[in-house]
Amino acid sequence: MKKLLSLLIGAGLVFGAVTANAGPEQDREALIKYFTTKYPNVKLDNYVNGALAFDPDAMEQYKEIMSFPPFVGIIEQGKKMWDTPFANGKTYASCFPNGGKDIAGNYPYFDDKTGKVVTLNDAIDACRVANGEKPYGLASKEIGVLDSYMRTLSDGMKMDIKVQGPGALAAYERGKKTYFSRVGQFNFACATCHIQQAGARLRSDLLSPIIGQATHWPVFRGGENLVTLQERYKGCFKMIRAMPPKIGGTEMNDLEYFQSYVSNGLPMQASVFRK
Amino acid sequence: MRNIRMGLLLGVLGLAVHAGLAQAAEPVKPSEMTGKELAFDRSLGNCLACHAMPTVHDATSPGTIGPPLIAMKARFPDKAALRAQIWDAAVKNPNTPMPLYGKNKILTEQEIDKVTNFIYGL
Numbered sequence: 479m480k481k482l483l484s485l486l487i488g489a490g491l492v493f494g495a496v497t498a499n500a501g502p503e504q505d506r507e508a509l510i511k512y513f514t515t516k517y518p519n520v521k522l523d524n525y526v527n528g529a530l531a532f533d534p535d536a537m538e539q540y541k542e543i544m545s546f547p548p549f550v551g552i553i554e555q556g557k558k559m560w561d562t563p564f565a566n567g568k569t570y571a572s573c574f575p576n577g578g579k580d581i582a583g584n585y586p587y588f589d590d591k592t593g594k595v596v597t598l599n600d601a602i603d604a605c606r607v608a609n610g611e612k613p614y615g616l617a618s619k620e621i622g623v624l625d626s627y628m629r630t631l632s633d634g635m636k637m638d639i640k641v642q643g644p645g646a647l648a649a650y651e652r653g654k655k656t657y658f659s660r661v662g663q664f665n666f667a668c669a670t671c672h673i674q675q676a677g678a679r680l681r682s683d684l685l686s687p688i689i690g691q692a693t694h695w696p697v698f699r700g701g702e703n704l705v706t707l708q709e710r711y712k713g714c715f716k717m718i719r720a721m722p723p724k725i726g727g728t729e730m731n732d733l734e735y736f737q738s739y740v741s742n743g744l745p746m747q748a749s750v751f752r753k
Numbered sequence: 754m755r756n757i758r759m760g761l762l763l764g765v766l767g768l769a770v771h772a773g774l775a776q777a778a779e780p781v782k783p784s785e786m787t788g789k790e791l792a793f794d795r796s797l798g799n800c801l802a803c804h805a806m807p808t809v810h811d812a813t814s815p816g817t818i819g820p821p822l823i824a825m826k827a828r829f830p831d832k833a834a835l836r837a838q839i840w841d842a843a844v845k846n847p848n849t850p851m852p853l854y855g856k857n858k859i860l861t862e863q864e865i866d867k868v869t870n871f872i873y874g875l
Binding site: 663664665666670671674675678679680681682683 | 799801802803814815816817818843848850852853857858859
């Protein structure tokens, strides 16, 4: 815990007179304060664009690409999957509140019954199982394709993650701990690159800030290469030569829970291009 | 062992992920590389990920995380102190983002000597 606190301070994240155990809302506010103070010219909402928020030229190029997104075919594939009834005649829409519209910003949520964090992809696979179909698996291509369509139904929704009750808080704290723990041969924490160094260049890559990072998944890298949020986490773990936790496992889900919470209030974007 | 290490090192700092930036692996064995080659190599020193080297003409598109490496003799009159910085940057700054090249065995002792000599001349 002491280490965690020193990293927070190292990252310039001084939580007033409070400890590293301040509640989720204080964490979110402290992060917003940190970034708006460090980069007063970047509008908060712009952070949903990740590293592009720091680079107007790259943002222009991005807009050009997004005017004819190279990945629309994949999203159409997802729509077909979404609309196709299960063998029992029901559809995915039947598993979700509001038929699955404007709800993605409520995921992940903490399920008190199972004591676990449930991501949107978990919920999609659980819907299959509840309707007598085989689960796709959380690291499968299919789940990513379905996810890419389902999130278009929540485009523009404000991220609205809830952390209520001791179980939820514990899961949030575990995710936060992972985010701030240095791991791997390179001895980096997520926070090293995405808080402390966000806005700086790692060789030619601008580093995106933690705030807004969870609002726009999956991304399509280089055009059509679909990458889910947890696959991106896995890539970053590997980059620092640390063993990535299992996609869909407790550690990844808790990390996504923490990371999503601190983007609360920011508008979600369906499917974006990334280099 | 070397091969395993090289494999692990691919994609280090995410740099090899961008096809446009990835370069063909050096055919030279690390033991035969110069200090400059070790410092530049994306899977070994990769110092350019964070440091500019303003006096080196082919040190292109450097990162901005660390300070530019320039006039090192003036800043590190004692070469051993420079080596120590590369071996374990956390001694000076416990929150350093700089990899601990010696302590975490990212480079061998001999490789660190070569990199130190190269940096010392900047």
